[in-house]
Amino acid sequence: MLFGISWNLDGGNWLFAWSILPILLRGLLVTVQAAALGFVVAAILGLLLAALKGAQSRWVSWPAKALSEFIRDTPLLVQLFFLYYVLPDYGIVLPAFLTGALALGIQYSAYTSEVYRAGLESVLKGQAEAARALDLTPLRIFAVIVLPQAIPRIIPALGNYLVSIMKDVPVLSVVSVLEMLNVAKIIGDRSFNYLIPLSMVGALYLVLTLASSAGVRYLDNRLPKQGLPLR
Amino acid sequence: MNEPIIKLEKVVKRFGDTTVLNELDFEVQPGEKVTIIGPSGSGKSTVLRILMTLEGIDSGMIYVAGQPLWHEYKNDALVPAGEAHLRNMRKHMGMVFQQFNLFPHMTVRRNITEAPVHVLGLSKHEARQRAEEYLELVGLADQADKFPRQLSGGQQQRVAIARALAMRPRIMLFDEPTSALDPELVGEVLSVIQRLSQEHDLTMLLVTHEMQFAQQISDRVCFFDKGVIVEQGTPETLFANPVEPRTREFLKGVTLEATVEQDA
Amino acid sequence: MNEPIIKLEKVVKRFGDTTVLNELDFEVQPGEKVTIIGPSGSGKSTVLRILMTLEGIDSGMIYVAGQPLWHEYKNDALVPAGEAHLRNMRKHMGMVFQQFNLFPHMTVRRNITEAPVHVLGLSKHEARQRAEEYLELVGLADQADKFPRQLSGGQQQRVAIARALAMRPRIMLFDEPTSALDPELVGEVLSVIQRLSQEHDLTMLLVTHEMQFAQQISDRVCFFDKGVIVEQGTPETLFANPVEPRTREFLKGVTLEATVEQDA
Amino acid sequence: MEWLDYLPPLMKGAWVTVQLAVYSTVLGGIFSFAFGMGKLASNRALRAFSIAVIEFFRGTSLLVQLFWLYFALPLLGQSLGVDLRLPPVLAGVLALSLNIGAYGAEVVRGALQAVPREQTEAAQALDFTPRQILWRIRLPQAVPEMMPSFGNLAVQNLKDTALVSLVGLSDLAFRAEQIRNITQDNTTIYTLLLLMYFGMALVLTLCMKLLERSVGRWRSGGT
């Protein structure tokens, strides 16, 4: 019995696998939810970090760059432990799921901030210069020239990080988030059969990431390479 | 002689350690068509980019239409120009880049109307009429609804010229406008520029490697080397009788072709 | 007339739907210097690339030095050539590309010795001697230890010529060897090629846009259009009296420049 | 307890982490080239195999792979009658290196494909064999291209070593957990831990930069 769902250990491997599938799928749901929330956090924090890193004042941009480097160079696992065990010492208590999503978001904000930066910079320098030669205002240059051309490059890159985030969700199991791997592990602890649940998790992951990668590719192909068209 | 419309006084420009413009003095009269030639890296593009305010200067003074370009008067003191002043000064000039730099996500028409509507404050309707007028001028009236990548390089460059003209600048800057084009496409762009050069109001400053073309359209040719003007004069005198050794050296490769031609 | 060293018979080459070479017949005699001119996309490069076996053909036959190039005899039957046969055939030819294509991670000397050592099996010492000899020929004996990026475009192209020559090919293919060069650098490469053209053993096939140069060095000029030879002849006759309307049309743009020059 | 007292056990763990990182980076580098070149091979079976490995390890979670190798593989071995009990170190190094190997393979492939086709053609025109072209022309030019990505992967790998603490390898993260078990001094321990990983990453980055410079000398024009 787990989560009110019982499994069949005696009927052979296939029956066992079949009986634990619903339990794993509930774990999968948690995995996807955690990844989605983490992604939203990463997308927003990343934008903030990118803005700070690109700030005119060195007093802003330098610490932002250092922070970004620090986040990027330390393991998700340790960051997660830090958030989960240290923050409560200072009165900030978040449930495990939220802590996990936050940790994912923070870790990936360092990466997404680079996506924004690269996306904006890839809009050739020449484009901004041509716009400046036409005397367009900086705001208008950003909104009408740079952004529409950067977005089709940014979105697929962000999408790829969503896939990466999904693959990092199992780390949240260490703070007892019941995502797919944790569920499989618990089933294994109880049934002493790790082979089947863990293999199923691997297979489910393969399906999940191949499907979402295909989704990102589809999006990438659909987005107009030269920018969102303006008539 | 009139008051010059462009005047550079002892302009110095450095990139890191290299001095690209070395106390450059340079004047252009209103309506004059001036061609700049010179070896790669001699600072030709830099002059245009500074005039277009895409690049700052390290010292010296520049006047455009009688006003300082990179400085402004505040309480009677000359201070580095603010963005508002620069934007005002930029209105005098239009620029055509080597790589066209059209906005790839906008139709040809939108490329041309964008600035008139949002900078000059024209109505959409007026801007469209103006776009049509200049597309006509460059011979592309029927291409207004295409996107840049659907056009050939020569067509793209002509759109870029129309885009700059639509701002009605008094000065047009061309930075090697044909050097990114396949040889067969060069002609169409040159002929558009040639037509423009016959308009006497327009001041033109043109960097090019097309010597024959320079000869045809310019009132004056300036030979740049290492950030200074080595020699200048009418095309006839400069090409036929270059005085400075460096000019001769540079023009040797060029006239070689011509010599061979005359053998034929 | 001798047996031709290069012979194309009804060669057809397609890329997808477009037919690039359309039943092309073409012969080159040993020691002949042939220039190919023609508009962009007419298939000039394709001919050279097919001869260099960088591109296959769809039908027709090609003979180089009397042997079929893209076919070989197996049990007396003509079958598509295997890699071994192609490698043998390639030994007859050397090619110089528009973009030089030097190996950027090797010194100039190494660029030249690499193939003689590893393909021809020369000793390091022999290969170095040979490299020196050809560097001397192209006037770069003192640059052997530099990397390509430390050289100017013209120097790089001369190294590329030395590299191809070091394999001692009987046929040299040049695909627009100066069109990626700044105008001032064109001369030095052309003069090296001109010197080579005086060597009577070497068969040369040259695609170029430098008409005056073509005129000077070639025994025969071929005008290509849409994958066929429209017209060919000695430079004197072809340039002075083109018969075909397409040839005239093409040469018009060329002589325009010359006309401008003569105005001066 | 003072934070200084934590240092000796943490340093012991750090040493394990360093060893793990070095082994798995080196092995991962080898896998990168093997699978990356495999993916471009003309042999169809080799290509399919490389693609399958790359997709598999990129498509699943590292922690899942690690748990699978550690917990599930022995059971699979049992049912097949083979001894597949990998020691934790081996399971860890294998999972880590296969993982960066899969990512690195894409780097290798990308860099090889980024070598301009003209280089191959020039070499062909000089009559090099395909093998010579790969080893003498394309690879030497591709390697400097790969270095920045390999640098990132090496840091990623260093971070990922923390996960092996979950299968009982006494690396840095594991030692920290042990200390916390005794002292419950969360703030000090995790702060130290973050700083130590950061320090190691900085050193690693520096090493990769030096390596990058030495393999790419011809690009900066030096001799």
Next chain:
Amino acid sequence: ATLQQIKDKGVVRIAIANEIPYGYSGLDGKAKGIGPDVAQQVMKQLGVKKIEWSTTGFSSLIPGLKAHRFDMVAAEMAILPQRCQQVLFSDPNSSYGEGLLVAKGNPDKLHSFEQFSQGQAKVAIMAGADQLEMLQALGVPQSNILTIASNADAISTVSTGRASAYAATSLTVSQLAGKSPRVEAASDFSDPVVHGQPVRSWGAFAFAKDSQELRDAFNAELAKFKSTPAWRKIMAQYGFSDADMKASFDKKESQLCAQ
């Protein structure tokens, strides 16, 4: 492995689960606790001098034994019938009751496991520990159970309110309570009653199924050692009461497995 194989190699591999006071590793990395201390003595008597300790999650102990990643577990794992199907146990080394770790002042007034079968209060347990079976037998719904990875996480979990209490053995609870002023052992704790009997656990050493001969040899020496004052000293040092010590003699492995 057989005793002879171990003697030949000269080293025995023993696993612990990092639980104070049953088996944990100190700051110096050396294993401590009643399991390791007793095992060390018994191994000496058996003539094995060197021990290779490995620390792993509690839930990895049985899988590790089954995979022969180590020869023996010294984590005072409770002898339970379903575990007997997976591994071999020695005779009991210790006996212990249950306890609850709660936040300081016991704000939720928790005194027994049964209280979690109703209401919203959550109880934390360690992954793989036998408290899960007890709680399930008492009708505690899954939604009220939070699984944590190790004992070390318990203080944080309880003091931050992520769970109202941590269910563990009384000794674990009192050890943890001593470490932080923010938690305490629930007072007036009443042992859970399952199938009409108050729960008491007997902790023992565990071996792989095929190590019968090793287990038997170990049993013999363990019995000898348990009759010495040295054993009592170890037990007392880690907080075992006289009653607990006495209770450890009450049952044999065969009885516990047969239940």
